[in-house]
Amino acid sequence: MVDPEPPKRTTAQAADFKRELTEVIPHLRAFARGLCGRPDMADDLVQEALLKAWAAQERFEPGTSMRAWTFVILRNAYLTDMRRNRFRGEYDEGVAERILVAPAGQEEPLHLSDMHRALLTLPPERREALLLVGAGGFSYEEAAQICDCAVGTIKSRVGRARATLNAMLAEGNIPDRSSDDPIAHTAILEELESVAGPRTSD
C-alpha cells in the first residue's frame, strides 16, 4: 500500500483530470450543438465550459462521471448566456436569428436536418432532456441529476419532446430555417421568454 489519502490532488490525479476532460470534449460539442444549433456558438460554449471545469477541478470527484459533471457546467453556461443576451437588450431578433439563420452575408443557410430544426423549436428544458436521454444515452436518473430536477420531470419532458417531434416530423410541419417562418420564430421567442423569465418593461 502507498500513502493514505493525500490531502491535495496528486500529480497523477491532475493528469487524470486533464485526460478525462479532454476525452469528453467531443461529447460536450455534440451536446452544445444540439442545444444551440450553430457549430461556432456551440464551440464557444464548450470552451467556456472547459474553462469553468478547469477552475472547478478540485470539486470533481475522481471515479465519477466526467461527462455528467461537465454537462452540468455546459448547461449552466448555456442558460447564463441566454439570459445575458436577453438582459443586454440586443437579443430580440439577434439571438433568434443566430440560432437558426446563417451569418450575415452568407447566402447558404445552415444545413440542419429536419430533425435538428424541429429539435430547436422545442422549449429548452424539453430539448435538453431529449438530447441527454435520446442522443447522449443518459439514463433518466442521470439526466435528472444533470438538470437538477426529479426523475419524473425528466420522463415527462422527454415524453412531451418525443410527442412534439413525432407530430412535427410525421406531418411535415417543420419550421423553416429563418425567422420569417412563423412557427420557428414563435418557438424561439417563446424559448427566450421562458429562459429569461418575465419581461421587465418595454
Next chain:
Amino acid sequence: MASRNQSEEGSSSSREKPARQGSPDWADGLRQFYDSVVDEPLPDSFKDLLDKLDEGQENSTTHNSNADDGSSYLAGKA
C-alpha cells in the same frame, strides 16, 4: 393551408403510424446527429486551451491564482 406533400417522396404511403413505436426514424437521426459530432475531428483550439491552462497552473503553484487564469482568459477573449 392543409396541403399534403405525400406524393413528394414517391411512394410514401405511410399514412399509418410507423409500427416501431418506440423508435421512429427521427430518433435514430437524433442519435446519429450526436454521434456524428462526437466523431468529428477535434479542432486544435480545445487541446491548446487545456495545455495553456495546464501550463498556467504549473507556473503558478506558489500563487493561488489558478482560477484567475480561466477568468482572465475569458475576459481577454470577450
